[in-house]
Amino acid sequence: MADQLNLVFFPSSYSELFSAWSRYPIAVPYAGGTALIREQGRPILELPSIILSLEKLEEMSRISRSERYLEIGAMAKLSQIIDLGKIVPAALRHCLENIAGPQLRNMATIGGSLCFRGGRLDSAAALTALDAQCELRGAQSSRWISASRFFAEPGLSALKPQELLTRIRIPLDSWDYSAYKKFTGQAGRSKVVIFLAKTQKNVLSDIRIVYKTGTLWRNKDSESILAGKQLPLNHRIAADFIKNWETFASGLHNVDELSRKELINFIEININNLSD
Ligand SMILES: Cc1cc2nc3c(=O)[nH]c(=O)nc-3n(C[C@H](O)[C@H](O)[C@H](O)COP(=O)(O)OP(=O)(O)OC[C@H]3O[C@@H](n4cnc5c(N)ncnc54)[C@H](O)[C@@H]3O)c2cc1C
Structure with missing residues (x-):
């Protein structure tokens, strides 16, 4: 029986990987392993019984850049991405x-x-705020979807059974204003907020704020309050914007009062930076 075996595959091509995966549908992709072995204080680690190591899939570690995009293979290490320096949008680098x-x-x-x-x-x-695209591959097909759609389901992702995330494509837009803040908590429970703004001839042409708890939150209503407004923002518009966020934050599930206050405080500071 497959589930009584302990097997580790090291495919070096997608065809090898998907052929092993179709023979052993319960096999689990293994990237850096840090989440899979997390919080195991025991001397012998407990691992999934059938592992598909992704480390020999060279294509998945590739990083390339064009004029408009940075394309990062899903197996790129966090430190490798940081080491690329300023080419990486600040919001992602800081995260x-x-x-x-x-x-x-x-x-x-x-x-x-x-x-x-x-x-x-x-x-x-960061990837949601930057409107990154994710490439997902199955045995017979590949597709691109936006990061926000990838994360649309709470607790899960858009990955279908036996589908792999292979590449992430990040638009290299130039954001005139980029702010990031992390509020501590355990992995998966830490809170992060990203605030991005783009201007054209002193007019706000795009603004994105993404708040992450265990879930991702985006208040598109508030973004439309500011789109097309002249900088510096006048106080009435800034106050309307903050009010809108206070109402939005009061409806967030599983977010305590202190976290709501931290979030509003962060938004207030950043909107004031854009106001007269
Ligand atoms: C001590 C500690 C502190 C941490 N602190 C933070 C923190 O402050 N902030 C934060 O964001 N995170 C934090 N993390 C979490 C950390 O970011 C994740 O453990 C890590 O990013 C997982 O990457 P990995 O390559 O090790 O994944 P793995 O452990 O190899 O895999 C994770 C899951 O993804 C699946 N998977 C992996 N790659 C693919 C793929 N390409 N396609 C499909 N499925 C795939 C695996 O099957 C598994 O289910 C922390 C972790 C630890 C251990």
């Missing part, structure tokens, strides 16, 4: 730099951080 310590960032992959099943991790906030 990654604040994940655990260097040892973990040298092991953990961007794909693993997006496919973690215990709740949204920090990188999800």
Whole structure:
């Protein structure tokens, strides 16, 4: 019986990987392993009985850049992405730099951080705000979907059974204003907020705020209050914006009072930076 075996596969091509996966549908992809072995204080680790190691799939570690996009293979380590420097949008760089310590960032992959099943991790906030696209591959097909659709289901992702996240494509838009804040908590439960704004001839052309708890929250209503407004913002518009966020924050599930206050405080500081 397959589920009594202990097997580890090291495929070096997608066809090898999907052929093993179709023979053993319960097999689990293994990237950096940091989530899979997390919180196991025992001398002998408990691992899934059938593992598909992704480490020999060279294509999944590739990083490339065009004029408009940064494309990162799902097996790229968090530290490798940080080391790319300023080409990485600040919102993502700051998120990654604040994940655990260097040892973990040298092991953990961007794909693993997006496919973690215990709740949204920090990188999800940045990639959603940046409107990144995710490439998902199955045995017979591949498709691209937006990061926000990838995370649409609470606790899960858009991955179908026996589907792999292979690449992440990040638009290299130039954001004139980018702010990031992390409020501490355990992985999957830490809270992160990203605030991005873009201007054209002193007019706000795009604004995105994404708040991550175990879930991702985006208040698109508030974004439309500001789109097209002249900078610096006048006080009445800034006050309407904050009011809108206070109402939105009061409806967030599983978010305590202190966290709501931290969130509103962060939004207030950043909106004041854009006001006269
Ligand atoms: C001590 C500690 C502190 C941490 N602190 C933070 C923190 O502050 N903020 C934060 O955001 N995170 C934090 N984390 C979580 C960390 O970011 C994740 O453990 C890590 O990103 C997972 O990446 P991995 O490559 O190790 O994934 P793995 O453990 O290998 O895999 C994680 C899950 O994703 C699946 N998977 C992996 N890659 C793919 C793929 N390409 N396609 C489909 N499925 C895939 C695996 O099957 C598994 O279910 C912390 C973890 C630890 C251990």
